[in-house]
Amino acid sequence: MKEIKDVRELHSYLEQHQLTTIFNDRLKEHAVLCEFEQGERICTQGESARSLYVHVSGKIKVYTTSQDGKILILSFKQPLEIIGDVEYVNGAELLNTVEATSTKVKMIRFDFEWLKKHGNEDAVFLLFLLDIIAHKFYRKSTAMSFNLMHPVEVRLASYLLSVSALKEHTFSDRLDWLDLKDVANFIGTSYRHVNRVIKQFCMEGLIEKNKGVIVIKDRAGLQIMAKDNIYEQ
Numbered sequence: 289m290k291e292i293k294d295v296r297e298l299h300s301y302l303e304q305h306q307l308t309t310i311f312n313d314r315l316k317e318h319a320v321l322c323e324f325e326q327g328e329r330i331c332t333q334g335e336s337a338r339s340l341y342v343h344v345s346g347k348i349k350v351y352t353t354s355q356d357g358k359i360l361i362l363s364f365k366q367p368l369e370i371i372g373d374v375e376y377v378n379g380a381e382l383l384n385t386v387e388a389t390s391t392k393v394k395m396i397r398f399d400f401e402w403l404k405k406h407g408n409e410d411a412v413f414l415l416f417l418l419d420i421i422a423h424k425f426y427r428k429s430t431a432m433s434f435n436l437m438h439p440v441e442v443r444l445a446s447y448l449l450s451v452s453a454l455k456e457h458t459f460s461d462r463l464d465w466l467d468l469k470d471v472a473n474f475i476g477t478s479y480r481h482v483n484r485v486i487k488q489f490c491m492e493g494l495i496e497k498n499k500g501v502i503v504i505k506d507r508a509g510l511q512i513m514a515k516d517n518i519y520e521q
Contacts, residue, residue, distance in 0.1 A: 289328060292321040292394075301344040301396060305368045310416045311398070314406040320397040324388040330371060330395060333385045337375035339397045341386075343367050346393030349451075352384050359467075361474050364389065364450040370420045376400055377421065389451070438515070443475035444485050445514035448495065452504060489513075 292298070298321040302308045311319065322341075324330055330341060333353055344367050351361045362384060371386050398407075407413045472482045486502075489495045494510050496503045504510060 289330075290323050292323055294321065297321060298396065301394065305342075305344055307342065307368075310413060312406060312410055312413065315398060315402060315410075315413070318398065318402040318406075322395045322397050324393040324395065326388055326391045326393075328388050328393075330386040330388065330393070331382050333382055335382050337372050337380070337382050337400070339372060339399050340376055340403060341371040342396040342398070343369040343371060344394050344396055346388060347390040348386055348393055349389045350384050350386050359470055361470060370417075371395070373417055373420050374424070376403060377417070440475065440477050440481055440485050441488070441513055442515055443477070444471070444482060444489070445494075445510050447471060447475055448502070448504065449507075449510060449514055 298319060299308075299316075301321070302311070302316070302319075324346075330348065331337070343365060346367075348365045348369070348371075349361055350363045350365065351359055353359050372382070374380070375382055403413075468482050468486075469479050472479045475482070486495070486497060489510075490497055492509070494504070494506045494513065496505050
């Protein structure tokens with residue numbers, strides 16, 4: 289992670305995402321624009337939360353790790369997204385790990401210290417936080433039923449499109465490793481069913497699989513199958 293000392297760029301992102309009136313002038317004085325490289329962690333599950341991150345550029349993934357070390361991807365996110373809001377309100381440890389999946393993911397960081405000092409009495413900021421948290425719980429409550437309304441083919445195609453990391457304005461067609469059990473958990477089906485659909489996609493010329501590597505051969509066809517990617521609507 290590196291901090292970008294360009295105040296104009298920071299304010300440009302605030303304006304782009306209509307946040308200039310959400311964070312008061314005293315909070316904006318302490319805002320820090322941060323850049324994360326692909327694969328870099330923004331925050332880690334179980335660690336103490338110290339900052340609120342406003343996701344303004346690039347793609348991130350959110351995942352959780354079980355006690356036996358198994359990883360379950362929960363979601364993929366495009367801007368605008370807030371990281372650390374629930375932890376700020378509850379004073380809890382970080383619930384999940386958040387990682388950059390595209391190059392140059394940018395976040396605006398507000399340390400909790402300054403939020404408590406300059407934000408806790410600000411009705412506009414508090415209403416914004418309430419709206420964000422309420423929206424997250426709404427999405428979570430509807431995600432599973434929405435997911436299961438679509439056939440496995442749509443879910444898997446959407447997943448493959450999401451994990452093909454965005455690099456500037458092009459996508460990576462080579463997925464070096466996918467744990468099919470994690471994929472099955474994420475899209476809500478069995479490992480065997482995922483395997484069957486992958487074989488089907490290979491026969492249809494959408495992808496090619498060899499020794500754990502999946503290569504997307506027909507991205508346009510995969511997008512049609514994914515109905516424009518149900519996980520990023």
